[in-house]
Amino acid sequence: MRFDSNVIARAKQMKLIMQFGVGLEGVDIDAATKKGIKVARIPGDATGNAASWAEMAICLMLGLLRKQNEMLISVKQKTLEEPTGDTHLGFPSIDDLIDKKGIHGDIYEFASDADTVVCCLSWHSERVLHIFNEKGDLLVNVARGGPLDYEAVVHHLESGQLGGLGMDVAWTEPFDPDDPILKFNNVILTPHVSGITEHSCISMAKVIGDVALQLHAGNHFTGKELVN
Known part of the structure; x- marks a missing residue:
């Protein structure tokens, strides 16, 4: 799914767009920034x-x-x-x-x-x-x-x-x-599998889960890299 300006414009409660990985080509970062939505990715060196x-x-x-x-x-x-x-x-x-x-x-x-x-x-x-x-x-x-x-x-x-x-x-x-x-x-x-290993997927899923809990609790985000 691509988060382009049309999708982001319809967001009413969205606070964060977080990539399960590092590539953000599918996210319109400028549109998200104008909407007050943070965009983040997972640092590759932290997850394997x-x-x-x-x-x-x-x-x-x-x-x-x-x-x-x-x-x-x-x-x-x-x-x-x-x-x-x-x-x-x-x-x-x-x-x-x-x-x-x-x-x-x-x-x-x-x-x-x-x-x-x-x-x-x-x-x-x-x-x-x-x-x-x-x-x-x-x-x-x-x-x-x-x-x-x-x-x-x-x-x-x-x-x-x-x-x-x-x-x-x-x-x-x-x-x-x-x-x-x-x-x-x-x-x-090969079918775009460089980052797809059991270890990296489990590690990235944990980061996503931790950030979701931080967002729900209103705490400061950790374990991710904000780009806007």
Whole structure:
């Protein structure tokens, strides 16, 4: 359900809109603010949500490196010891990732030096386009589909400039299972489950319950992140 301005305008007693997670693209924050309604989300580091997203990023990276889809094809064809995977997964020192001021430099320059890029940008971020210099680099997206230019991604997959794409999010959701991009063997799509683990769901549900009790009692909210 989307809380757009039309829905919010009809709210008579609403005091708080709280996202079960961190993404607030479905909430018109400006309309809620004008109505005097607080908007909040659950900090990912407090519930294990952030850790589960990181795990999914690594899962997709490994799936691309070890050619997960091609392995399934080999199983169906009863072929052993194929395909040959890759193992260039590595972690540079922090000094290689940040400048002397403590922040990373130009994103395009940074990405052009990487073998695998993990996109963690918000939906409204500038679109990521031609960031790969070396042929065969990998791209993993566990944030939102918006920052990736669909046509550019397809072009780079067709040319081989992009060696693989792992996505837990897509341009539209639910994503069309017959979309041409899924016909590439080096594309892995999961159904937006990065933050969906038993631990994170139980933890987030507890935060929601605690906030509901605080709201009912008229107490100060804790355990959430207000955005307005």
